[in-house]
Amino acid sequence: MYSDPSLSLIDFIQSSPTPFHAAQTLAERLQAAGYQPLDERDEWNIEEGGRYYVLRNQSSLIAFSLGQPGALENGLRMIGAHTDSPCLRVKPQPELSRHGLWQLGVEVYGGALLAPWFDRDLSLAGRVTCRDAEGRLLNLLIDFERPIAIIPSLAIHLNRDVNNGFAVNPQTDLPPVLAHAIEPNRDLRALLASELHSRHPEHGPLTVLDYELSFYDTQAPAVIGLDNEFIAAARLDNQLSCHAGLEALLASDDNQASLLVCTDHEEVGSASSCGADGPFLEDVLRRLLPDDSQRIRTIQRSVLVSADNAHAIHPNYADRHDGNHGPQLNAGPVIKINSNQRYATSSETAALFRHLCEQTGVPVQSFVVRTDMGCGSTIGPITSSRLGVRTVDIGAPTFAMHSIRELAGVKDVAYLQQVLTAFLNAEQI
CATH class of the missing domain: 3.40.630.10 (Zn peptidases)
Incomplete structure (x- = not known):
């Protein structure tokens, strides 16, 4: 092929x-x-x-x-x-509503190089364990595919010494921004259930019990270089x-x-x-x-x-x-x-x-x-x-x-x- x-x-x-x-x-x-x-x-x-x-x-x-x-x-x-x-994994109770924005708390998986995660168009994927209308437990894979999150950098005007070295605090610096928090009681599990139902309507309404989710960069892999000699991904x-x-x-x-x-x-x-x-x-x-x-x-x-x-x-x-x-x-x-x-x-x-x-x-x-x-x-x-x-x-x-x-x-x-x-x-x- x-x-x-x-x-x-x-x-x-x-x-x-x-x-x-x-x-x-x-x-x-x-x-x-x-x-x-x-x-x-x-x-x-x-x-x-x-x-x-x-x-x-x-x-x-x-x-x-x-x-x-x-x-x-x-x-x-x-x-x-x-x-x-290495990546950023979503925590079990990740919802954060701060200063009008909805974020998800993350845990660093493996020895990730953290600085490049800022200002990237991120999506979310992984495995979701849920219950269907008949009480059966299902393990379903999910991938939002489109960019739904970002970790914005702090402007240099507010951190003048950033180019002299910046120590990333994974607890406070890495929660991605997903949306405005104007919708009350925004809930990740409800979001996952809705996304899964749209992709797997044959299972009927789903109740999300748990998940293993990772953020990932949506930029597609590419062959690059003046002579197309490198692959970036x-x-x-x-x-x-x-x-x-x-x-x-x-x-x-x-x-x-x-x-x-x-x-x-x-x-x-x-x-x-x-x-x-x-x-x-x-x-x-x-x-x-x-x-x-x-x-x-x-x-x-x-x-x-x-x-x-x-x-x-x-x-x-x-x-x-x-x-x-x-x-x-x-x-x-x-x-x-x-x-x-x-x-x-x-x-x-x-x-x-x-x-x-x-x-x-x-x-x-x-x-x-x-x-x-x-x-x-x-x-x-x-x-x-x-x-x-x-x-x-x-x-x-x-x-x-x-x-x-x-x-x-x-x-x-x-x-x-x-x-x-x-x-x-x-x-x-």
Whole structure:
């Protein structure tokens, strides 16, 4: 459908303002390609050579293709990514009516770069749990799509020193403005019920019981630059990797046993039932391989590529990188290495990834954080330590990670898909 990987990525991001929508978009594309849905509450009748996907919490997804007969015994080629991104989440009782304006209180999710959230056209999306007229509980996704909120900056005339440094107070500075407060008793739950009813009239009147809602920037992703060499978008970390893993899985030859796992809550530590530090992947593998001994043998023949964006060297802040490890945009995926196991890469797995890049003509780079700076982490060490699987941490180089709008290279989108497809097709790993 898409000849340009960047256009497919743009469409994916536009369809995925929250982890719930990202998982739904993944599921829809997998099902359109012939993957069959599984429900963890049911018995699974897995057929040899079958292709399946399973959702947990509507925000995490695992898809797998069993390949040719006997392929599973030779090990799984696994790609891991995460569906969540730093953002502003709506509080349970958020309504604020102040000085004639109606606002919603928010909580910062993950390590968000907060300054860019000001003066952006924001919308609201997420999951709503409600009750229909017959008393049934429903989980429905919602997306207002249009701009309905903004966080206005304070004018420089009232804060003359703002350009010398501004410490954002997330409690007092971030509540977005949605409307005038002239309407009495304006209520978020009533607003959600009305919006859902307009989109799902088949359920009749709905009573909203609870929700998980995120504000997001409505500015569409765009290919930019004098030579169209960059892609600017929200949530590139880590929807770029989710998309690349999906496209690689759909483009693979289905000869090998392959698995894509995209989990929620990475930005807050992954410790949840549907996060990488939860049992989701292990539960699926136990059902695929019920025999303990066989499962261990298969895992020890497997490799996980943990795909999560890497820090490209910023021309205005080059001193924030180690002098010999400054990945550049459009120069290929980055192998991420940390001796203290913040990344799970070993010499063996790094060599395997380099070998795949060489075979496919994809340039490859390395990243090591400055020794005098702290290092972030990924799902790689978590999954590797839980499963005992060989793991390499890699990612597309990116600017402005955790901002409301991030920047990556167009070529790197294609490079990452190319090498991940080669990984899934590799006869030996």
